[in-house]
Amino acid sequence: MLAPAPSGAVIAQPLTLDGITHSYGAGLAVDNVTLEVKGGELVALLGPSGCGKTTLLRIVAGFIEQSNGKVIIGDRSIDTLPPNRREIGIVFQNYALFPHLTVAQNIAYGLAARGESREIQLERVREMLATVQMQAFAERKPRQLSGGQQQRVALARALAMRPRILLLDEPFAALDKNLRLDMQIEIKRLQRQFALTAIMVTHDQDEAMAIADRIAVMNSGRIEQLGTPVEVYDQPASLFVNSFIGSSNLLPATISGKVEGGYAVALANGAAWQVMSPARFAAGQSVIVSVRPEQMLLADEASPARFPVMLKLSLPIGGEMIHDVTAVDGASLKIAMPRRPGMVASTTASAFCGLGEHARPVLFPLSPS
């Protein structure tokens, strides 16, 4: 049915999910998801557990048959193909290396299943081991490898098949924090080198931000927002996306008037801000203003755009100082400011909190969502 991709083919194929719906019993796990992944693009499915991202990945892989909708690679629907004919490479969260086979046998497994000759298998194994810099470990068993090494083998095993699509299931979840950045760079490098269209499932926004070209934020079976990491972070489409991606301070406010490109808002704590927003709000409407901790500042002088806060705790976290403050209305806020060398903790008990210079707060309607 599908012609095997010619060896060394560098034309990445687009992957299209067209109205995918899947239900387990009564519950809807995936609710009419449409997503176009361009050739050579890495899209992260980001969401909390149970949001349907893993189900979606398993549908693409062919392990689950969707109730409705189509999965299309290139211009062909692959829905009728069993998993072993889809030419999709998968790296599992726990790597799923065959424990009874050596590293070399693991990498050759798919080639042997496809009926490649012994010479081709040997050559490809050597090539893949070199690609992931694991030449010295060819005869080891998976349990003799560290987590990072196992992941390299899992990648080599998937890529040895010259897949058309690469699926990554929580690829960094089982790795030490220090190793994550290395592996993120490694995966990005391999994905570029092999010109692969890739989908990564993750619940970790940092991972998604780090290596994805675009992020699809999922919530209860739907894609809430699809955009580049910067778009999703700076212009979250919904309160859910806003809260899931990074941390933010949510401040209740009322629209007090319209200004060029946005609105004047009166915060419940007394401050008056001008917030840019493309959305439509009526004067007097109750809204929530969301501000990232790093876009806020603490100052000693009062001003109409600042509100008084009580400083509860200051934590020096690396290059940042995280302040935990309480506003007069009892709301708890986090403020991240660059830490000056030698600065340990603030000594003042009270200060005035306002927006930083390049702050871009976001407005959300206060509605029963």
Next chain:
Amino acid sequence: MAGAAAAGGIGDKVDWRLAAPLGLTYLAFFAAPFAILLGISFYADAEQTRLGLDSWTKFYGDAFYLKVILDTLKLGVFAVTATTLLAYPLALLFRAVGPRAQRVLIFIILMPLLTSVVIRTFAWIVILAREGVVNQTLLALGITAAPLNLLQTELGLVIALTQIEMPLMLLPLLTVMNQMDQNLVDASRALGASKWRTFFRVILPLTLPGWVAGATLVFASATTAFISQSVIGGARLVYLPALIWQQSMVVYNWPFAAVASLTLLFTVLAGIMALGWLGRFARTG
């Protein structure tokens, strides 16, 4: 006996004093009788008056007795084969279903163990007899013209033993099967392997330790299943356990019975060692 020997060997690395109560019991009730048995086998005559290798040479020089050994081995192999062929599909099914269905399956699998072997064996007589359920069904459906002889045949005995020994094969196999990571199966499929290839290259090697445990139990209990062998096999089929009983309780040739007993012990041990070798092969291979 075979199970006891295997269990005795496991205690190697544990503080030996923990094994003292059981160890002493084995010494008194297994090792000592075993030594006596070995001694008796070297009497040349039934009255135990003369020492000599006559019992051994008579046993191993007679084609009839060699056939009994072979039949006993064959029975064990058949029982292991039949339970294996039936247990693997069931174990795969067990893996695939939800936890509630698993509990129901476990109950069904364990149910035979709640009835005594004697009762289960007699139930098989009712099923396999000339006027039994199987024959009546076959006759009614017109599949056979005359009732089949199932009782007192090897086939009938293997069928009954398969049902009786099934839990012994299934329980270790299900445990191992359930522990196997589903991602490994998925990974194999995604790498282009067919379902059969996945079974033989991934599932089978990874569940082999469970199978070896189950096969050992089935082999040991099928070859020594005195009750089932005698009741279903009858007088026409002679296996080592029946031969031992006959020689010791009917003929009163204890030296000869001792030789048969030791032969049965070695037969079972040989089977267990062969299976153990297979298991080691699976771990390194």
